[in-house]
Amino acid sequence: MSINERSSIHDEVNSCACAIHDEVNSSQNDEIIDTSEAKKEKKPNRFVAWLKKIKPSKRKIVQLYSALLFNANLKGFSTGVIYQGNTKNLCAPGINCYSCPGAVAACPLGSLQNALTGQDKSTAFYIFGILLLYGFLAGRWICGWLCPFGLIQELFYKIKTPKLKKSKFTRVLSYLKYVILVLFVFIIPLLYALRNTPVPAFCKYICPAGTLEGAMGLLSNKVNESFLRMLGPIFTWKFLLMVSIIVASVFIFRFFCRFLCPLGLLYGFFNKISIFGIKLDKPKCIDCGKCISKCKMDIKHVGDVECISCGECIDVCPTKAISFKGGKISLLDNEISSQPPAVSSQQESEIIDTSEGKKPKMPVARKRKIFKSVLYSALAALLVGALVYFNFIHKNPEKADNLVGTVVEGMDIPLYDENGLTENTFNVLENTEKITVINFWGTWCGPCVAELPHFDEIASKYKDDVTVLAVHSNRLNSTATDFINQYYANSNIIFGKDFANESGKITDPEVYYTLLGGSNNTYPMTLIVDEYGIIRAHYVGSVTYEELASDIENLLK
Amino acid sequence: MSQEKLRKLHLIYGIVLSCIIIVTGICFIVSCVQIYNSGMRPFTRESIYTHFISIVVPVILCIVGIIGGMVLSLFPLEKQKIKGIIDTGVILNKMSRKIDISKCDSDTQEKIQKERKLRLFTNIFCIDALVVCIVISLIYALNKNNFPAVSINSEMVDAMLFILPCIIVGLGAIYATVLICNSSYSRELALVKKSLSTAKRESLGDGAQDVPNNRGNERFLLGARLTLFVIAVTFIIIGIFNGGMADVLYKAINICTECIGLG
Incomplete structure (x- = not known):
């Protein structure tokens, strides 16, 4: 079918649809035409028009606000150290890597995978509750208004290049995120969890926000020079993916959100019942398709799984059938459009109705203004x-200096046995007749668990010359005990526990990890201490068997 | 400057800038692969700089191009009229409700039936293809032995090599179905319109839409919201007490190097 034929069919169908739905108020349409004609008469100054055009929309301001709020630890970008306080108990609603130096909240998707891969089977309750709450409150409104990575993509999309518009192909491609959700967020992490190996597959192999905000954010700072040692195939792959996604975002609106983001998909399931979002007044709709045409996402109809509730369709709807849900709470109504919010007849009657005997009610507009001022002041104060x-x-x-070449700190590390933590302790300084390999690990940490067999092998091979002490980071003791009993019951590794208490205060300076030069809570970390108690090697990140064996051989010579 | 000239200028500028951006992206990717293949270990900031310094020209061009684009937007194009995207399937369904197909002539009826059969078979084929792809993928993905956690990266590569063709075939099947069904809808719509044009307007009825049961919907919505809210809050409270919240904190304040792609 030729383009002309198709467009003629569209026109005819459009007119037909209009005819079928007689209830469309023709006078309303006339008004729209009148106002547009009136607008045409006034031609503003080009510069003023440009200024108006570049003026950020309300949505952009909210996006910038939320991006700044969720990354309020701005000093982290200069110090290269992530925020390690208690607000990270909470999840930001959008994708925002918790390893970003500025992040002050956890990433919901990262936390979900962590919960699924974790050893405690019951811990997923919290994150499922958080996701349900966010979904119930706002659905994909979060993607359109609060997600920092969505904002980044939209800023790239603003670059003045020809754009690839949505089509049937992009609509089909949007199903890719279902595959990613099922495979990378659920199946693979759960399968590896059965092997007691935490693999947050989406974060590890796909998430561009993690690479851009977390990895690049940390690597760009000289303080984290030691991280460069770790770069390998995974980083190369993720960097390539990140560059590709950024380049694609210049030409395709929200490339990642539309085709790859599983969090958006999860929220999308709640779009119909969420409190905030977009709603369509079906009786008013004439199926003209202008909303779908205006929308840059792959929606089939307003408010479906793909809809991010940006509100751009509100302006183009000829019958004003589209509006914001929860408008009274969000104060948005249809304000995204340049027209002033319409005052309903009921509201008008409230304003006018000052009949005898009744106290005159405060006009709705005034109430609204006061409420707005209070809300904006509270948000600014926040x-x-x-x-x-x-x-x-x-x-x-504070970050410790490079401790290689200095005498190791001694500390009584409580040890594990098959029943859990005991009163027996191990002090490196009191056991210097052998070389000591100190490894800091955690059951929640994939690479830590993956490299433990290397330490086991080292402990067996050099059992006369080397002591391997694996210090578990501060998590539930039962988790570590179960893990050790299951996999390392007959191992030559000595398992101990770092010092911090169970309440979550793991950033205390007396933690052994911090005393031994650990910074940024980067796991795994390994130190090799010689027979004189002097630190000879300090590895941040995974270490191979060959590297360990080579260092030990050198010390034994 | 006339709108036509301005439109041309915008287009040419956009194409040039697109080329620069794509070239810059490719340069980044090539440099990254070169660094990885160079075999230098461990990486240092200086060695990475020496590789990336070679792409400084396209990067500068890119930045200049972006700034130029901002200047160009001082001369905006007139907005084009939005043309609605009509979902032919939806329109057809609505029209079908208004007209009685059996009143059409037998030739039209036959053609309409043919189109419907075509769509039915296409949809069945698509569902079959999807089911086969999903089953094959799940058989692989749910087999514990395919993920022995020995060399996780290569296990993931193997999994992708196996599952990716299934994903491509599945998406391809959906795309083919969408194309076939849409053209079928358009053809049927043309037929329906043809018979509509011969029929009198009255046969369409008064055009009133089926009014949805709003009260029932609202009640359902309220119930669903309340249920969700209660479940969410209960889960959060359980999570706080069973250590789920502490888990989120532990993960968030520690950097798992592999999890953010550092390796």
Whole structure:
């Protein structure tokens, strides 16, 4: 079918649809035409028009606000150290890597995978509850208004290039995120969890937000020079993917959100019942398709799984059938359009109705104005408070200097046996007749678990010359005990526990990890201490068997 | 400057800038692969700089191009009229409700039936293809032995090599179905319209839409929201007490190097 034929069919269908739905108010349409004609008469100055055009929309301001609020630890970008405080108990609603130096909240998708891969089977409750709550409150409205990575993509899309518009092909491609959700977020992490190996597959192999905000954010700072040692195939792959996604975002609107993001898909399932979002007044709809045409996402109809509730369709709807849900709470109504919010007849009557005997009611517009002022002031205060607290009041533990060549700190590390933590301790300084390999690990940490067999092999092969001490990071003791009993019951590794208490205060400076030069809570970390108690090697990140064996052989010579 | 000239200028500028951006992206990718293949271990900031310094020209061009684009937007194009995208399937369904197909002539009826059969068979074929792809993928993905956690990266590569063709075939089947069904809808719509044009307007009825049961919907919505809210809050409270919240904190304040792609 030729384009002309198709367009003629569209026109005819359009007119036909209009005819079928007689209830469309023709006078309303006339009004729209009138106003547009009136607008045409007034031709504003080009510069003023340009200024108006580049003026950020309300949505952009909210996006910038939320991006700043969720990354309020701005000093992290200069110090290269991630925020390690208690607000990370909470999840940000959008994708925002928790290893980003600025992040002050956890990433919901990362936390979900962590919960699924974790050893405690019951812990997924919290994150499922959080996801349900966010979904119920806002659905994919979060993607359109709050997600920092969505904002990044939209800013790239603003670059003045020809754009690839949506088509049937992109609509089909949008099903890819279902595959990613099922495979990378659920099946693979759960399968590896059965092997007691935490593999957050989406974060590890796909998430571009993790690479851009987390990895690049940390690597760009000289303080984290030691991280460069770790770069390998995974980073290369993720960097390539990130560059590809960024380049694609210049030409395709929200490339990642539309085709790859599993979090958006999860939220999308709640779009119909969420409190915030977009709603369509079906009786008013004439199926003209202008909303679908205007929308840059792959929606089939307004408010479906793909809809991010940006509200751009509100302006183009000739019958004003589309509006924001929860408008009274969000104060948005149809305000995204340049027209002033319409006052309903009921509201009008409220304003006018000052009949005898009744106290005159405060006009709705005035109430609205007061409420708006209060809300905006509270939000501004929240942001300023967050910026002041995270940047000036909260202090992260200081990074220790490079300790290679210095005498190791001695500390009594409580040891595990098959029943859990015991009162027996191990002090490196009191056991210097052998070389000591100290490994800091955690059952939650994939690479830590993956490299433990190397340490086991080292402990067996050099059992006369080397002591391997694996210090478990601060997590539930039962988790570590079960893990050790299952996999390392007959191992030559000595398993101990780092010092911090169970309440989550793991950033105390007396933690052995921090005393031995650990910074940024980067796991795994390995130190090799010689027979004189002097630290000879310090590895941040995974270490191979060959590297360990070579260092030990050199010390034994 | 006339709108036509301006439109041309915007187009040419956009194409040039697109080329620069794509070239810059490719340069980044090539440099990254070169660094990885160079065999230098461990990486240092200086060695990475020496590789990336070679792409400084396209990067600068890219930045200049972006700034130029901002200047160009001082001369905006007139907005084009939005043309609605009509979902032919939806329109057809609505029209079918208004007209009685059996009143059409036998030739039209036959053609309409043919189109419907075509769509039915296409959909069945698509569902079959999808089921086969999903089953094959799941057989592989749910087999524990395919993920022995010995060399996770190569296990993932193997899994992708196996599952990716299934994904491509599945998406291809959906795409083919969408194309076939859409053209079928268009053909049927043309037939229906043809018979509509001969029929009197009255046969369409008064055009009133089926009014949905709003009260029932609202009640359902309220119930669903309340249920979700209660479940969410209960889960969160359980999570706080069973250590789920502490788990989120532990993961968030520690950097798992592999999890953010550092390796």
